[in-house]
Amino acid sequence: MATIINCLRVVPKVTNTNTEPFVSLFTKRASRLAIVASFSSSTMSYEKELAAANKAASLAARLCQKVQKELLQSDVQSKSDKSPVTVADYGSQALVSFVLENELSSESFSLVAEEDSGDLRKESGQETLQRITKLVNDTLLSDGSFSVSSLTTEDVLRAIDRGKSEGGSHGRHWVLDPIDGTKGFLRGDQYAIALALLDEGKVVLGVLACPNLPLVSISGDSQHSSNDEVGCLFFAKVGAGTYMQSLDGSLPKKVHVSTTENPEEASLFESFEAAHSLHDLSSSITKKLGVKAPPVRIDSQAKYGALSRGDGAIYLRFPHKGYREKIWDHAAGCIVVTEAGGVVTDAAGNPLDFSQGRYLDLDTGIIVTNQKLMPSLLKAVRESLDEKNSSL
Ligand SMILES: Nc1ncnc2c1ncn2[C@@H]1O[C@H](COP(=O)(O)O)[C@@H](OP(=O)(O)O)[C@H]1O
Ligand SMILES: [Mg+2]
Numbered sequence: 001m002a003t004i005i006n007c008l009r010v011v012p013k014v015t016n017t018n019t020e021p022f023v024s025l026f027t028k029r030a031s032r033l034a035i036v037a038s039f040s041s042s043t044m045s046y047e048k049e050l051a052a053a054n055k056a057a058s059l060a061a062r063l064c065q066k067v068q069k070e071l072l073q074s075d076v077q078s079k080s081d082k083s084p085v086t087v088a089d090y091g092s093q094a095l096v097s098f099v100l101e102n103e104l105s106s107e108s109f110s111l112v113a114e115e116d117s118g119d120l121r122k123e124s125g126q127e128t129l130q131r132i133t134k135l136v137n138d139t140l141l142s143d144g145s146f147s148v149s150s151l152t153t154e155d156v157l158r159a160i161d162r163g164k165s166e167g168g169s170h171g172r173h174w175v176l177d178p179i180d181g182t183k184g185f186l187r188g189d190q191y192a193i194a195l196a197l198l199d200e201g202k203v204v205l206g207v208l209a210c211p212n213l214p215l216v217s218i219s220g221d222s223q224h225s226s227n228d229e230v231g232c233l234f235f236a237k238v239g240a241g242t243y244m245q246s247l248d249g250s251l252p253k254k255v256h257v258s259t260t261e262n263p264e265e266a267s268l269f270e271s272f273e274a275a276h277s278l279h280d281l282s283s284s285i286t287k288k289l290g291v292k293a294p295p296v297r298i299d300s301q302a303k304y305g306a307l308s309r310g311d312g313a314i315y316l317r318f319p320h321k322g323y324r325e326k327i328w329d330h331a332a333g334c335i336v337v338t339e340a341g342g343v344v345t346d347a348a349g350n351p352l353d354f355s356q357g358r359y360l361d362l363d364t365g366i367i368v369t370n371q372k373l374m375p376s377l378l379k380a381v382r383e384s385l386d387e388k389n390s391s392l
C-alpha cells in the first residue's frame, strides 16, 4: 500500500502550457493508478490470513508426518459412520484451530471442520486425548514462535470444538479438513491438510499441504522413483494465482493447469477408494472423450494440487447414490485449481456453492479440468449419465 500512496503523490511533468493535455494526461494517469490501487487492494487483502493458513497447515503436516512414521494400533479409531479417524486427524485440527486463532486474534473466529471432540470426552478416550495433547505441544514447541508454555487437554478439546461452525453465506468462515484421505494416510499413501477461507460464501484463499506428494510431476508418463523428494505446499488467493513450494520452505513457484486440448494427451485422476467414486462411470466418460492413459488413482485433495501444476488434466468424482459431499473435501482444492486456470463444476456444469453450510448441494458429481477440455468433457459426462440412467 505504501508504494501506491507514494505513486499518487507523483505529479506528471508537463512542459506544455495548454492545460487540456495536462488535465487529460493527469486524469488518465490518475485513473490508471486507481485501477492499480483497486487491483492491489483486492489482491493484497487476505495477506495476513494466507500467511497464518500456510503456517497452520505446515505445522499440522509436521504433526501428521511424525504420526504416520510411527503409527500405533491404538492411534486409530472408528467414527459412528464407520470411517476411520486417528490421533493425527484430531491433533491437526487442534493445531490449525489454535494457530489461526492465535495468529489472527480477531473477535469473530468461525471454523467449519470435520472432527469433533465427542469420543475424546468419554472415559475410553482419555489415553488418546493425552497422546494428542502431547503431539500438539511437541509440534508447537518445535516451531518455537508461540509464547504459550503448553496446552492442557481441556485447551485441546476446546480448539477441536471450535470447528463446529455451520458456515454459510455471510461473514468469514475457515474451512478445514485436518487430514483429507485418512484411508490413504493409514496405508502410508497420499493425504492432505486442506484449509480454505470463505468470505460472503465465496472461497477467497486455500492451502493444501501434501506431505507425501513428490515435488516432481506424478503424471503417468513421467519418471519417478521412491527417492523423489516429497512434501508440497500449494496455496492460492483469489485473483492472485496458485503457487507451490516444498513443505521444507523452498521459494514458491507459480503453477498452471495443463493447457492441452487434446483428450488423447489428457490423463485422469480419481479416488483410490472405489467406495468414494464410481470408477466404471469415469472409465466410460474418458473412453467417450478419447483419453488413452490409464487413470491415476490417488487419495485426497492431493489430486487438486497435482492437477493445478498440470500433472494430469481431469479429475472426476462420482460418489455412490445418497452420499452428500462436505465443503471441507473441496474448498481448498477448488481455489487451488481455479486460480491455476482450471474449472471446477458439478455434473451439470454449475460452479460449486460453498455458501450453504457444511454440505455441498450439487448435481451428481464433481468435474475438474482446464477451460479448453470442459465443453467436451461435460458432453461426455451427460452422455454417460444418460446411458447409465437408461440401463437402470
Ligand atoms: N461413500 C463416500 N463417497 C464419497 N466420498 C466419501 C465417501 N466416504 C467418505 N468420503 C470422503 O472421501 C474423502 C476422501 O476422498 P478421496 O477418496 O479423494 O481420498 C474422505 O475424506 P476424509 O479422509 O477426510 O474423511 C471423505 O470425506
Ligand atoms: Mg474423515
Ligand SMILES: [Mg+2]
Residues within 6 Å of the ligand: 177, 179, 180, 181, 328, 329
Ligand atoms: Mg476429507
Ligand SMILES: [Mg+2]
Residues within 6 Å of the ligand: 089, 114, 177, 178, 179, 180, 181, 182
Ligand atoms: Mg478428514
